[in-house]
Amino acid sequence: MVRYLTRRFVYMFVALFIIISVTFFISKLLPGSPFADPKLTPEVRDQLFEKYGLDEPVYVQYLKYMGNVLQGDLGNSFFFESRPVMQMILTRLPVSMFIGIQAVIFGLILGMVLGTIAALRHNTLWDTLAVVVAIIGVSVPTFVLGPVLQYWLGLKLGLFPIAFFDSYIYSIMPSLALSVFVISTVARFIRTEMLEVMGQDYITLAKAKGLSGLAVIVRHVLRNAMIPLVTVMAPLTIYLITGSLVVEQIFVVPGIGEQFVQSVVVSDYSMILGTTIFFSVMFILALLIQDILYGIIDPRIRVAGAKE
């Protein structure tokens, strides 16, 4: 297992390395220079170029860039000149994480309940209902759901505030909007896994031992069905990242997503690339954590199989 982990670590670094390099080269491809403003005189431009190191040969820039990134320095925002990208990201990170984690917790709980009910009442009305709800939840994108929620829960019913982020209650609608997808994905997943487990021989054996239905479900079915749930972690992380872009726009929440979209609109290349790297790191970390967790939870991986 240790060997497995080291391999994963190595791949992670290689992948990150390549991604960072690619973003660097993309930045060189970007049309126009950040200082294309005609009001700038050539001298000022040269000074700026020098300040940002843009006058040096490409490979030197590359090495410097790589070195910086590895130290956590993503450069400075071109738009907000004196502010380091990393700092800007970190300032906004807590907000996005809060909304995201809240969405996941809520989604996991509700999703597991829904999925379990569907599996236990397979082929009945409850099952069909749950599946339909789940499919709708997966199909209606956040950028449709968000405004819809704003309209119904916010405007018409006045239950929650629909924009900005002044206190806790402002986080409810954004989290709600994000959680719908989570609920649906988790529900479908749990349902499929449970149905598969329930058809296994060892469940019949458990019943043959005279265990009550509840004991069989809790101690055998659920435990086995939940293990693969860990593999949902990585896709969910992606979803949260991209979902935040949308949700923060709609609900005007000052998070990383909103910042990223803004940077795209104003062509703040340094910010764009910096945030991209940040997102990639988050995602790859999630993948790594997922692999580790899986190895810990599944005894077949954790404990090496030894024949007698």
Add this chain to the structure above:
Amino acid sequence: MNGDNVLEVRDLRISFSTYAGEVQAVRGTTFELRRGETLAIVGESGSGKSVAARSIMRLNPDANTIVRGGEILFEDNDLLKLSEKRMQRIRGPKIAMVFQDPMTSLDPTMRVGRQIMEALKKHLGMSGRRATERAVELLDMVGIPNAEARVRQYPHQFSGGMRQRVVIAIALACDPQIFIADEPTTALDVTIQAQILELLRDLQERIGSSVILITHDLGVVASVADRVAVMYSGKVIETGTVREIFYQPKMPYTWGLLASIPLPTADRSQELIPIPGSPPDALDPPKGCPFTARCQYAMKVCAEEMPAYTRFSAEHEAACWLHHDMAPNVEPPAQIGGHR
């Protein structure tokens, strides 16, 4: 219920509803299990033997199982009519079962000891420490070396034969009166097979339970069974003691089964006689004797009506039109007359 019998299955009829229609898996099966004996239920795949056995413990999937008729009598109760709660009290302490594939019979995420202890705690009310001790004892009893250490291991750390022993240990945990083994050795190597059968016989003597052994392997039957019931297409067509079935079989199907076993001592010039064809479709079973289409002695009446049982001795009976007064006299084929 007859005092000698610990279990009586009468005219059991079980069907499954599938998207293709109703599959009649068991169509009127009757047999008894006597106290302390080993009854072997023999038949091809699809004969309904597994379904019948699971019905005794009501382990067939609720969703699409239909009980079309019959009774299963145990301790003055009809098991088919008991509530689920009462069945849960019977499964384990009174009737226990061992399944065919040891690789999938155990929960892969739970330690082996705990899987044994579940039954102990629920039915015998044992506490943690006592239960662990007992689990170790059981593992020892089924022949697993180093039981103390192995009780904390996971199923994937055991080989197939060892896993089957664990499954047997689980089944024995509460000293059941009836022990049902559904093809317990089919998925194992021949050498392991012998060990497991030996183990079963041993345990049966020690604990004194009555055993139903389901198998398609006549060799297994010969080595461990006291009595045999032959099933075909959902019906029991012949029952008798082991000697009676092997030396004086009365039905063409049984003849066919015996004749198709290759024996190392047999004269090589004699051909193996396989039984041609396949069993009838359970979706649309024939109205007469189900073996008619494959039977070389078939008569017109065979296709029309199911024959009645003819009794040949206290234990031996068979259902075949050949035993009717008006039927021609037929001798079983040479291969099995006077075998061994």
Add this chain to the structure above:
Amino acid sequence: METQDRQLDPGLFKPAEIDQQEGEKIAGPPVSFWKDSWIRLQKNRGALISLAVVVFLFAMAFIIGPLVSPHSPYYQNLANRYLGPTSEFWFGTDKFGRDMWTRVWAGTRVSLYIGLLAALLDIFVGVVYGAISGFLGGRTDDVMQRGIEILNGVPYLIVAILAMVVFEPGILTITIALGLTGWTFMARIVRGRMMQLKNQEFALASRSLGASGLRVVWKHLIPNSLGLIVINLMFTIPSAIFAEAFLSFIGLGIQVPEASLGSLISDGAAELRFHPGLLWFPSAIFCLLMICFNLLGDGLRDALDPKMRK
């Protein structure tokens, strides 16, 4: 256990004419894998309805919608702004007085085009990549898989955004953006299937009869993966449509005056307070598309999955 005391006709005890074939008959008409799956699919009403709706939407977007209405999706008439549904403008008009009906269907056309494109990419790049990787195995497979892992290291949509930033936004760019990483999932699935199948007996049998690798892949392995491929397509299409809509929503996709469902939804969301109709119509069509593809995909998966057979 009746006794034999009924009088039976002695004629019944003559030997029966036994048709040897009867014994060999396998009950029920032989049903091929595909036919069986089709039967199973038909039982899933949700999937069938979805199929019908998808076909309907295709027809509406490409044929019926534009034919039926006299308006153009670009024509602006400020006198007609913000009209609700009327007999002349069935879906109403937007803030420039453009007819929503034609705009919505134009948008649907774009979305469906993207979906089809993604599907084609899936097939031509994803399947081939996965088949090669899975079949050849060993080092080649390792390298190819690492390649995918790296491509996947950056979230799909972020890649698309980057592409849109580097190149001019527009339909072609979206195509490139989605094409860069959209096929990786299919490649993974096909690879997994290849690895499963290539060691199964029928493949080995074929090879032992002298079939070359290519022949084995083409004639045996791929047909056996078709089910999986079709199912996966049913999920890539909505995912691509979603991606495009997402990009358009944050302003990086289709630019004015063109329309896609995503940009229409984005515009509609901005007008939510006073003119919610501008949001409802494109949203409804969009969600309908997504739901139907998902249902269809689910239904196909149930129908084609051999494990679900009883």
